[in-house]
Amino acid sequence: MSESEPAIRARGLTKKFGDLVAVNDMDLTVARRQVYGFLGPNGSGKSTSIRMLCGLLTPTEGDIEVLGLKIPDEADALRKRIGYMTQHFSLFTDLTVRENLEFLAAIQNLSRRDTTARVDELLEEYHFSDRADQLAETMSGGQKQRLALAGAVIHKPELLFLDEPTSAVDPESRRDFWEKLFELADAGTTLLVSSHYMDEAERCHRLAILDRGVLVADDSPADLTGSLRGRTLEVRTDHPRRAKEILLGVSGVISAAQIGNSLRVLLEKVDDNTARINEAFEREGLSAEAEPTEPSLEDVFVAVTYREEEQS
Amino acid sequence: MNSRRLLAVVVKEVRQLRRDRITLAMIIGIPIMQLILFGYAINLNLRHLPAAIADEAGTSGSRQVVMDMLATGIIEPVVDATSAQQLMAMLRRGEISVGVVIPRDFERRMEQGSEAVQVLVDGSDTVVQSAAAQLAQMPLVHVPGVPRNSSVPLPETPIRVVSFYNPQRVSAINIVPGLIGIILTMTMVMFTAVAIVRERERGNMELLIATPVSSAELMIGKVLPYGLIGLVQTSLILLLGMLLFDVPIRGSVLDVYWAGVLLILANLSMGLLISTRAQSQFQAMQMTFFVFLPSILLSGFMFPFDGMPHIAQWIAEVLPLTHFLRLIRGVMLRGAGLLELWPDVLALVVFIFLMMTFAILRFRKRLD
Numbered sequence: 001m002s003e004s005e006p007a008i009r010a011r012g013l014t015k016k017f018g019d020l021v022a023v024n025d026m027d028l029t030v031a032r033r034q035v036y037g038f039l040g041p042n043g044s045g046k047s048t049s050i051r052m053l054c055g056l057l058t059p060t061e062g063d064i065e066v067l068g069l070k071i072p073d074e075a076d077a078l079r080k081r082i083g084y085m086t087q088h089f090s091l092f093t094d095l096t097v098r099e100n101l102e103f104l105a106a107i108q109n110l111s112r113r114d115t116t117a118r119v120d121e122l123l124e125e126y127h128f129s130d131r132a133d134q135l136a137e138t139m140s141g142g143q144k145q146r147l148a149l150a151g152a153v154i155h156k157p158e159l160l161f162l163d164e165p166t167s168a169v170d171p172e173s174r175r176d177f178w179e180k181l182f183e184l185a186d187a188g189t190t191l192l193v194s195s196h197y198m199d200e201a202e203r204c205h206r207l208a209i210l211d212r213g214v215l216v217a218d219d220s221p222a223d224l225t226g227s228l229r230g231r232t233l234e235v236r237t238d239h240p241r242r243a244k245e246i247l248l249g250v251s252g253v254i255s256a257a258q259i260g261n262s263l264r265v266l267l268e269k270v271d272d273n274t275a276r277i278n279e280a281f282e283r284e285g286l287s288a289e290a291e292p293t294e295p296s297l298e299d300v301f302v303a304v305t306y307r308e309e310e311q312s
Numbered sequence: 313m314n315s316r317r318l319l320a321v322v323v324k325e326v327r328q329l330r331r332d333r334i335t336l337a338m339i340i341g342i343p344i345m346q347l348i349l350f351g352y353a354i355n356l357n358l359r360h361l362p363a364a365i366a367d368e369a370g371t372s373g374s375r376q377v378v379m380d381m382l383a384t385g386i387i388e389p390v391v392d393a394t395s396a397q398q399l400m401a402m403l404r405r406g407e408i409s410v411g412v413v414i415p416r417d418f419e420r421r422m423e424q425g426s427e428a429v430q431v432l433v434d435g436s437d438t439v440v441q442s443a444a445a446q447l448a449q450m451p452l453v454h455v456p457g458v459p460r461n462s463s464v465p466l467p468e469t470p471i472r473v474v475s476f477y478n479p480q481r482v483s484a485i486n487i488v489p490g491l492i493g494i495i496l497t498m499t500m501v502m503f504t505a506v507a508i509v510r511e512r513e514r515g516n517m518e519l520l521i522a523t524p525v526s527s528a529e530l531m532i533g534k535v536l537p538y539g540l541i542g543l544v545q546t547s548l549i550l551l552l553g554m555l556l557f558d559v560p561i562r563g564s565v566l567d568v569y570w571a572g573v574l575l576i577l578a579n580l581s582m583g584l585l586i587s588t589r590a591q592s593q594f595q596a597m598q599m600t601f602f603v604f605l606p607s608i609l610l611s612g613f614m615f616p617f618d619g620m621p622h623i624a625q626w627i628a629e630v631l632p633l634t635h636f637l638r639l640i641r642g643v644m645l646r647g648a649g650l651l652e653l654w655p656d657v658l659a660l661v662v663f664i665f666l667m668m669t670f671a672i673l674r675f676r677k678r679l680d
Contacts, residue, residue, distance in 0.1 A: 054522055079524045090519035094328050106320030107525040135331075151519075 005068060007032045007159050007190040008053060013062035015048050022048040024213040026062070030192060030206075035185050037204030038194035039301065045213040046194040047087060050161050053192070054084050067159055080109065083152035087163040089144045091151055093137035097128050100136055101151060108155035118154060126150040126180075142173030149180060153189075160184065162193045166200065178203055198297045207297075209304050216304040221297055228295035228303060230270035233277070235263040237288035243281070250280050254306050257298075265290065266299050266306075313532075317525050321533025325507070329537060335503070339541050343495045343549050347488070347556070361443055361618055363387035363410040366399055369418035377414060377429060386443055387412070399432055403476060404646050406638055406653065409433070409440045409618065410447075427472040435475035436645035437486055439616045448473045477562070477645045485560070488553035489640040490613040493633045495549065496542050496575050497607050503538050504583030505596040513592060527675045535580040542576035543569065562647030570650055571639040574660040578632035581667035588674040607633040635659045 008030035015023040023045040030036045038046045051057040053066055055075025064071040069078045091100045101122060105115040123129050126146050131139070136147060145165060152160060162181075166174045178200065181191055185205075193204065201207055202221050209217040209224075217224055237243045240258045247256040247265055252273050254266045267273050274290050281288045329335060365381075367374050381387060387410050393399050399411030411432035415421065421428040433444040508531075511517045520530060546569065553559035561568060582603060590596035608614060610624050611633040617625065628634040635656035642648035650657055 056518070056522060076524070079522060082522070084519065084522035086515055086518050088515045090515040092324065092328065092516060093514070094331050095324065099324070099327055103320050103324045104523070107317045107520070107523050107529075109314070109317070109524060112316075 005032075006030055007034075007067060008036075008192065009065045010053065011063045013049065013052060013064065014060045015045075015052060015057060016060045022213050023052070023059075026213075026215045028208065028215065028218070030190060032190050033185060033188055034205040035181060035191045035193060035203070037201045037207040038192065038210060039196065039198075039201040039207055039297075040194070040210030041196055043212075044210040046210055047163050048213075049210070050084075050163050050192065050194060054082060054161055055079070056084075080155070081158050083155070083157035083160040085148050085152040085160070085162045085165050087167065089136075089148055089168075091136055091144075091148055094135065096133045096135055097139075097147055098123065098132040100147065101154060104151045104154050110155060122150045122154065141168045142170060142177075145169050145173065145177060146180075149177070153184065157189065159190045160192070162191065164194050164196070166195065166197065174200070198301070202297050209301060211305040217300065224300045225295045225297060228266075228299050230292065231267040231303070232293050232295040232299050233265040233267065233274060233290045234293040235265055235277075235288055235290045236261070237263070237281075237286065239286060239288070242284075242286055243288045246280050246284050246286065247277065250277055253277075255302050257302075264293070264299070266302050313526070313528055318529045318533045321525070321530055322536050325534055325537045338499065339545065340548070342499055343491075343545050344552065346491055346495055347549060347552055360388045361386060361409040361440060362390040362407065363412065364391045364393040364399055364402055364408045365389055365412040365414070366393040366395055367414045368395070368416045369414050371419060373422070374414045374418045377418075378412070381412060381447060384447065386410075386447055396430070396432070400476075403432060403434050404642075404648050404652070406434075406642050406646070406648070409437065410444055429472070431473045433473060433475045434477065434646070436477045436641045437616060439619075441475055444473050444475075477647075485557065485645065486641070488549065488557060488559040489644045490611075490637050491553075492546050492549045492572065492640060493575055493611070493636045494608060494613055495545055496572065496636075497579055497633050498604055499545065500538060500542050500576055500579035501583040501586065501603055502597065502600045503541070504535050504580050505586040505590060505600055506593050507534055507538070508584065508587035509590045509593050509596045527672055531584055531672060531675065535584065539573075539576050539580060542579075543572060546572040559644070561644050563643035563649060567643045567650045568640065571636060571643060574639075574657065574664070575632055575636040577664045578636075578660050578667065581664050581671060582632070584671035585667050585674065588671055603631075607631050610634070612637050629659070632660055632663050635663075 006029045008028060010026060010028040013023055013026040013028065014021070026045075026049065028049075038049065040046050048057065052059045053064060053071065055072045055078055058072050066078055067081055069075075071078060092103070095103065098119060101119045102115060105118055110118060123132050126149070128147065128150070131143070136144060139147065145168070149162075149165070152162075166177055169177065174197075181193065185191055193200070195201055204221060206220050207218070207224060208215055219227075235243055235247070235256070238261065240261060240263050243263055244256045244258060247253050247263065250273070252268045252271070254268055256266075257264045265277070274292065277290045281290075365378055367378055382389070391402060391407060393402065393411070396411070396413045399408070399413060402408045403411055413430040413432065415428070415430070418428050431444050431447055433441050435441050511520070550559075550561070550568070554561075583600075586596055586599045586603075590599055606627060610620065610628040611617075611631055612628065613633070617628060617634065620628065638656045639650065639653050639660075642653045643650065
């Protein structure tokens, strides 16, 4: 297995729970040393996909290769080389910070001597030096999440799975947390992070968007937004709700979302819609003006999930 | 199996246990509470006690006495015996509960009006004792072939009951050894079942199964501390039993602990199996009661095994507590060695092996 090999390669990945198709025919390639994002609403199959990639769930169909290992057959070998941070805090709340880290170090096969050194190093690095003997249950959401990350990287894994790591954390902790993630990526770790926050998705090197179990987009954030150029408009008006009604009556408009006193409009394709929309406003006697604007990830998200709706 | 990882699981478990005040209180509180609660005797009439009869006289008169005794339905001969010594050995091994000796000079004794028949009773079970007392009430009025000497009155108590092992019929002496089994069954099954299900409920398990720690390391590491707790509880009951009720340990103390270890392992492995099925801590508790209730009712702790219908006896044979009770009563009260009681030892070993195998097979390092 060479370094240029992707960290994760999945083909036709499918998981059914009874009649429910949680993940449907997903193809996925994650290059090494990347922060790869999984963006999607709750129930879109992010957690199920991650669990299959770690070997915790057996896929109904499809082939998975992670770090050159066949999953789920070689999941035991994989466990030594990956870190997994669960969606909910899964360390022991009735153990102290140090006890949690010591336990994880031991079950990750670190020797006694290495454990002491590594735990001290992590306590320092993750700002727990003065809280080493505090019980995990008494810590804040941000602290718990930092501890969980320290625990997930204790054995310096090559690949780190993070399932909605920041869902219970304040914005400042989220920013610090992402700093840590990029430090890890710089040090050579591959990270797969799921999230439903657009601003987090924007930070990823590459991004997959999931909608009801289907991978609907997979590219760098810049390319994803770039592909929408010309299809996003901003409408400034004093009567945004009225303007929205008019907009949704114009053919070719996929969505119109109110943001304060303006509306963000997504068009089906690039054409002369701007003129038609302004005409519609004039006809209805509403003082409003539509202007082209830079597409955002949110627009991408709406655009790709909208197409899904059309098909189904 | 990696000893470093196994030890890590044990240390983690002990640390968590140390902070869990309610569980700690239960470990000490339950034995003390039950020892006091069960300090009452439970008595019932019963029939079909396994018995052996040594008819040393072998006369038509003695045969008549034997027939009369069998007609009461209280005893049922299960083995043949020819001497009182044999009967005592059988009692000791727990093969019979009652032994009847009709001495060689039975006819002469009857003529003289002295005690003519001896009933040897396993006094380690008070219910058996009282049943045997009923036998003693049996009148030996008409014995054919014995010339009635009208000048000698019939003895008032022609049958003498000799109770072995618990002559004063102190009920605590029977209760305390059994109580070790009851408490170990109650706490061990529940603690292990809940301990593993709790990790699944709190989400710890999802993290653990994504690490190199193996199923066996996790399971054994989790139950070892509870096994030690079981031994502490055993010691506590033994000590309190001796201090409060003068309960004797007639066999070897080491055998008592070996019997304890067998029951602890049996219950821990059953707890593990429950934990692989239960979805929540509440479910684990419910399943524990499915095991605990039959154990307490059918094992012979509350009601004597021999008095139960066959179907109940079959169920009881599957429960580890039944076998433990036979072992612990044999060792503590009758002074028997574990080797003499090997069938029950074997039953427990087989039980542990089966439960542990099922538990480890069922525990998958997968979420589905």
